[in-house]
Amino acid sequence: MMQTRPPPFAYGLVLFLGAAMAPFLLSLEKNISIYSNFSLRRRLSNGNGSVYSLKDAEQFSNLQATHEIDPSIEKRAQMNDAGDRCSHLFLYLPDLFAIHGHGSQMNAYISGVTTSTYLNRAMVLVEPPLEKIRAGGSQFGCPIDAFHETMTKTSLRRDANWQVHEDFPSGFSRLVQHPAWLSHGCEVPCADTHGYSDWVKLSKGGGEEITCTNSDGTESNVVVLGGHSMRAYYDENAPLMTRYSLSPSPHPQATQWALNLGATPLEAELFSNMKDSRQIWDYVLGLMNKAGFLKFQPWIARDVELFLKSFNLPLKREYDAIHIRRGDKLAKEARSDVINYWRTQGHTDPENLPTDYVPFAHYLSQWDGPEKCPTNDEGEVQVMNHNVYIATDDPIVVREEIAALPHHINKNTVLWNDCHQLTFFFNPTDDSAFHLNGDGEHGFEEGNEVDGGDSCFGRYHRNIASIADMMILSKARMFIGEYNSNWGRLVRMMRV
DSSP states (O other): OEEEOOOGGGTOOOOOOOOSOSOOOSOHHHHHHHSOHHHHHHHTBOSSSSBOOGGGGGGGSBSSOGGGSOTHHHHHHHTOOOTTTTSEEEEEOGGGGTTSOHHHHHHHHHHHHHHHHHTTOEEEEOOOOGGGSOTTSOTTOOOGGGBOSOOOTGGGSTTOOOOBOTTSOOGGGGTEEOOHHHHTTOOOSOTTTOOHHHHHHHGGGSSOEEEEEOTTSOEEEEEEEOTHHHHHHHHHHHHHHTGGGGSSSOOHHHHHHHHHTTOOHHHHHHHHTOOOHHHHHHHHHHHHHHTTOSEEOHHHHHHHHHHHTTSOOOTTSOOEEEEEOOGGGGGTTTHHHHHHHHHHTTOOOTTSOSOSSOOHHHHGGGGOSGGGSOBOTTOOBOOEEEEEEEEESOHHHHHHHHHTSSSEEETTEEEETTTEEEEEEEOTTTTTOOBTTBSSTTOOOTTOOOTTTTSHHHHHHHHHHHHHHHHHHHTOSEEEOOTTSHHHHHHHHHTO
């Protein structure tokens, strides 16, 4: 899959700014064992000893550029005080999918966003209580902000029992700020009669509506979903969400759906007249992106910025990006693609292929062919320079494949197709751990554990490195990836 950056008016994402500067806290757990809380705050300073300003990280809060987002959508929602705004709710339980990686969890959340807005219901996240969640309170690890401000020298020992602020966001909410235009400012309903375990049981009901009574005597009509039940409900109902396209005239449900996504009246009218299902879904994603629906928490934005400034990708200039997902995906999701590729190369026996993956050189075919080479007025071929970022779970092998490419200019640069000078860049932590859960979706393979392991701090470091990858991919001029990866699908959606 190749996707070139769309023009700005199409809700595209633009290049974000960044410079290769100060080193990031690569092992937060190690640093905490050495430094006092004061020292940690100094390391998160802006260079002159003052505490880091969250305004510095604003441009790293979303996978879109800030000028692509309409902030008035969220501001209007925050002022909504309609008495019935919480009468019909869609409760989403993200922790039921917490064992998976970033791509799976975010795609499930997107399914919840599209479903709740289609059903015309406020979407409320229901996070588990701390005693029912992993150590540290979230699958996305622990930033220093999660802990009490005052830490004694004794409490900084490696065997210390870390205490997370009770009111610090947990679960999925530690990663993403759920916006008011989705929640309508509503809380989890019926607290006197329904606890977290009750909502978990109800989430298995396939999306059936229930009505419960709040402590003030009002009633809430509720649909509860999470994890696999969310995916199943969405897969079953997604075709129905575009059935209005068969109508010869604008459909009021389509108009309301668009308005729920932050559309202007004109945008809602255009949406209600669409007939092509793919165009409808792209428009839905475009509206979600314009509303800035996937906004990261301030500590995530801050630490992603610090991380991106720790290596040498020249982000101030235009760049391209490639995502290569191998690992556990090769056994199932990507297997047919691998077989089909090698069949085109003359290898028809699926049990005897040269490699069990599509070679890296195939991704570079986007630059193949004489028509891809620009010429000057005299017809002479012009060499174009490309900075190419590679996000992969197989960095060692991909580096070896790059070393084997022809026409090297230097270690990381090749001349491709006689006219494209490609300089490759990698995430600086790729050789240790690349996945939220370890070196694969199901955690570290035996003997492959890295410093920090699956501690809350090691997990947070992997979280930041992964979000940085995602941000680079989303904001590239051109993105090359596959739909068999949750990351590939997510990045494609964020680039609409």
